[in-house]
Amino acid sequence: MPGGRLSQEDRRLIAAGLTHGLGYAEIARRLERPTSTVSREVTRNGGPGRYRADLAQAATAVRSRRRAPRPIEKPAAVDEYGRDAALLDDFSAQFAALFARSGMPRMASAVLARLYAVDSGSLTAAELVARLRVSPATVSAAVGYLREQALIRRDRDPGSRRDRYVIxxxxWYRATLAGARTNERLAATARGGAGALGSATPAGVRLLGMSEYLERVGLDMVRSAERWRAHLAG
Incomplete structure (x- = not known):
C-alpha cells in the first residue's frame, strides 16, 4: 500500500532495481511509492552499492523493537488490604481540599494529603510527580513549603541519591512548635513596635494587646504539644 511500511517483497524489488541500474524515481514508480521513501530506505541501509533486501528487513525489525514502548504497569484494582485503588485518590482529594481551605497552598495540600493516605507515609519526588500528575518543579515548591512548616522531613533512599519525603x-508536634516560634517572633516585633510608637497611644495599646495574646497562646501551644508528645511516648 502506498504510504505504508515496506514489506520484505518491496525490499527485494528495490534490490533488483538497483542491480539493474534503475534510479530511485523509477523504482518508486514500480512500487507505487514516493521517491523519498525509496531513497531513505536505500540510504539508511548502506547505499546503492551495498543495499541487501534481507539485511534491510532485519535492520528494520531491530529498529522497530527499539522503538516499541514499554508496557505501562497498571495499578492493581485492589491493594493488599482489599481497598479499591480509586479510594486513595478520592480520599486524598477530599483531604487536600480541607488543607487548602485552612490556608495551605493547593499543591502543598495535595502532597500532604497523599503522604497521609499511603500506608508507607513516604513517597519520592518522582512518585509524587507521577501520582499527582504535576511537574517536578511544582512538587519541589510544595515539599519546600511543607518542610518549612516542619510537617514533613526529607530522607535519602538507602543506596541511592533519591530524596524521599516522609510524614x-x-x-504535627514539630509543626506546632514551629507555629509557636512564629508567634514568639510576631509578639516580640509587636512589643517593639509599641515601644517605638508609644505604649500609651492607640497604636501602641493595640500592639501590646497583640503581643500579649500571641505570647500566651504560644506558651499554651507548646505546653499542649509537650503533653501530647509525652502521651505518645508513654
Missing part, C-alpha cells in the same frame, strides 16, 4: 507521628 510521621511527630509531624
Amino acid at each position: 510521621d507521628e511527630s509531624a
Whole structure:
C-alpha cells in the first residue's frame, strides 16, 4: 500500500532495481511509492552499492523493537488490604481540599494529603510527580513549603541519591512548635513596635494587646504539644 511500511517483497524489488541500474524515481514508480521513501530506505541501509533486501528487513525489525514502548504497569484494582485503588485518590482529594481551605497552598495540600493516605507515609519526588500528575518543579515548591512548616522531613533512599519525603507521628508536634516560634517572633516585633510608637497611644495599646495574646497562646501551644508528645511516648 502506498504510504505504508515496506514489506520484505518491496525490499527485494528495490534490490533488483538497483542491480539493474534503475534510479530511485523509477523504482518508486514500480512500487507505487514516493521517491523519498525509496531513497531513505536505500540510504539508511548502506547505499546503492551495498543495499541487501534481507539485511534491510532485519535492520528494520531491530529498529522497530527499539522503538516499541514499554508496557505501562497498571495499578492493581485492589491493594493488599482489599481497598479499591480509586479510594486513595478520592480520599486524598477530599483531604487536600480541607488543607487548602485552612490556608495551605493547593499543591502543598495535595502532597500532604497523599503522604497521609499511603500506608508507607513516604513517597519520592518522582512518585509524587507521577501520582499527582504535576511537574517536578511544582512538587519541589510544595515539599519546600511543607518542610518549612516542619510537617514533613526529607530522607535519602538507602543506596541511592533519591530524596524521599516522609510524614510521621511527630509531624504535627514539630509543626506546632514551629507555629509557636512564629508567634514568639510576631509578639516580640509587636512589643517593639509599641515601644517605638508609644505604649500609651492607640497604636501602641493595640500592639501590646497583640503581643500579649500571641505570647500566651504560644506558651499554651507548646505546653499542649509537650503533653501530647509525652502521651505518645508513654
